[in-house]
Amino acid sequence: MALFHNAPIDNLPYDVIREIFVHCVSTDPFRQPRATLEPMLLTQICSSWRSIALDCPTLWNHLYFCLTIAKSEIDQTEIIPKRQIELLRWWKGNHGSMMPHLCLGAKIKHHDVTQEYLLLEDSWDFILAYVASAQYLCMDQFYWVQIGRRIDNGDEIMFPYIHTLVDLCNCNNPDVIYRCHSSIEVMGRIINQCTSSLRYLFLSLHYFPENTPFPGQWGALTHLSLREIKISPAAWFTLICSFPKLQWGNFHIWASVLGSLDNIDTSRCTLRELADMFITFNDRNNHSFHISFLFAYLYLPSLRMLSIYAPIDSWTDIPSLAEIRIILKSTPAITTLVLGPDFLSLDQPHHVELFHPMNVVEPIWDIATQLIHLQLEINIFSCGGKYTPEEALDIFIKNTFLSNTGWLSLKSPMCPIQKISIVDQGLLSLFDRPPDYALASLRKLSGEIPNIRFELTSNSPRWNAEEAWKDWH
Template identity: 25%
Template sequence: MSASGQASSELERPHPQHSFISSHASLQEQRDALAAAKSQIMLYKKCIVTLEEEENRLETSLSQVKYPVLDLPVDVTSHIFLHCLPAHGRVAPSPISAPLILAQICRHWREVALSTCGLWNSLYIDGGTDLSTAMGDGTLDPSYSAQHLLRTWFSRAKGSPLSLGLNFRRKWASPALLALVKSYAGQVQRLDLHYRPEQFRKVRPLRTSFPVLQHLATSNSSDEAVWDVLNACPPLRELRLLAEESHNVMIPPLVTSLTQLEISAEISSRLLLQVLNSFPVLSSLKFCLRDSESLSITEPTTPTLYPHISSLSLGSGASTSALHLVTLPNLHFLKLASFSDRDDVQKFLSRSACVIDHLVISFDCDELDVEEDAGDVFEWLATFPTVSVLAITACPNLPAVLSCLALPATAAVLPRLADVSICAPARPATIHNCDDPLVEMLRSRRDNAESPALRRFHLKFTTVNINVSQMWGPGALAQSALMTLVAEGLDFVVKMACGGMIQTWPQEYIEEDPLPYFP
């Protein structure tokens, strides 16, 4: 509407006039007041008609607006929606995150979201949280809300394979809910099961077959009820035993298809060998050896050969003693929890003749002397000359590690290194004094003609107890040098947690995407 038209419309609109006529007013005064009231009513009716016409005009105009995103093919929109799910694949229901929020934008998106089965084939239920609002109905009885959620969610997944997480360590699961879970057992491909042991010992509510189960995680590995889910010998490929105590670990029935095994509790060397011999095609193993075992294990004359294992994660420094027991010729990924016995590692690598291309290690040393610690880091890295991907999960002495990586000698002993990520504690002195060592290291690794250029470097500051003003940011000279390296193709990011957010440089603030709670 033009300015003149709007002004004209404003003039036509009535302006309320309140006049109170006394009951003692004359008849003429009362007739005049009645005429004035009728005149005002007519003006209001005319204004209402004008506003209704304007309302219809605007609704018609808005209904003709075309949003390009709504013209995308349905399969493209569905594919975009699937990328909105969390990277870890376990979906905790929330009205402010995917997939529920996608069904609240418009009618078209709701239809696409409800018809995309992949959005609804994963569900993680935490019995300690209020689920009644997840489906937009706060009036549901809490004891019924989990059942309603599960039934509604998986009905949209139709017949696709399901991922189900149940965490009822803080609250009892109702028998009706567990009975409902049994009805989907034929579709469940991944199951995360955490509960109160006394509940399952009493009723054994999940004694059923999971014929297509491939991934199982549980914190109750000592409970026979857990192994009831394997009574039909499903094609299990991944098993995570998250027991908190070593005596709670039980080896499940023989599953010949198992390829990945994680045991979080400390175990004995005897149990370790039992595990290795129970799963003939195991390719990935994560365990933690009991500290007392490190003194009793001696290197045997003929360590057992396990040719299928390509990934090994050791959960403590003492766990390196277990390397005396095995020979792993096809090992490519190795994780060491801390500064361990390097002699044990060297003997194992020499005996196995394996090519370690991905190394995860913790340099848990004090920040005392940069040159001394850099020498220790160099000796460790020189043990792995074939590494191309290096991840340092604990690095109290960041300047020492950066100085080591900048040495020409390090480039000579690690000729394939192209990908580095480091986690360091966020100490103000470390944060504000790392600019020069960081730039020097990156330049030396990028300019070294005798080794491939460093393609990726990610640095994350952890355990942050500082305010926003102390967050990391490069100085002017360092920023110019780093942006030049980024322009040349280096994947460079520094991350720092603060107040539930992640600050990234050279990007903006982004929200964290935490995993669902796992005991």
């Protein structure tokens, strides 16, 4: 009797096994290659699997690699382990002519006398050629600085295949050591070397000057994420006008001084293809810069989803809903509106004013006639000891959805809204499921307004935006 039998997978055609291998590979773009992890593990099971894995370029097309940099004890020149360059060359050979997706970091470590090192300068030509062949490129500042130096020395560095660029400074990667944020001028000089047009860009800037021109290649961008922008109104409109083909935008804004629009042609501020937009407004102390100002001179005829995330202090004009109405006038096709956090706060004076019986206003859907999904982010536990969670939720629901004031008018037969999502991370993080009193409140709402579906959820488009750039990978 034979002790060993062929495994069922050995009877499958090679192309089927390759497909299985591809589905085995992790989707985490920030995982260093290790012998105990796929795809490298697949080369160590048997000679047959090794042959299949090495003959499948798709397995090796995505790479996150963090280069180890040390200082020579002789002359303090930068050196890197020889085995790292050997691994990169081997990896590159496995995906062959496929244009790679690269995430490249760097870290400083002490010189290890047990390892064999190479001069970084001697290996940089290979590293740069590898970087320039990428179609998706996510790098920290170490690589950008090195490339910038080459350009300063007169080298022509082309990126003929790149369609996505990500600044690794924003990846919260503990191995990234170069934390300084690149300026738009430096990034522009480098990306001007691209021979193809970028489509996806994820960058972080500390300051965006008003008169800084964007590289011409960026005009074809369809997806743009800019984090921690310190921006003036004039700079905002310059930015908007620079991306006429934008379809998806994510902007984290620290507002600077209000400034003047005297020299800005606001009639050009139209993004006809923009369908999804996320605005995170971080400045809690600048009361002269309101959210609505970002939309006052905009026209976004194709926008379907708008998420606005701002601290309570930013909603200073909410008593008359002036802020939201100004925004909605620029987004006539909007179907999903996300407001938070605490757009409607139980402890803020404007909450009482907003729902006062004498403060009757037209419902927001009389402007946004296609609005079918409204999402409100709240924090029931932000009220401290003033209310119990049950009381706070009841007050919120009564004032927000059952009030006789007209800002929602959910019971009107003309109301187009079909779903309302209540997002409360505090409420959901303390329980495996929504507590009974929350479910009871939702059932009461459904009974009062049967034509609208209410849900308590943590699936916010804002949080999806934080992760959306990984989907480009």
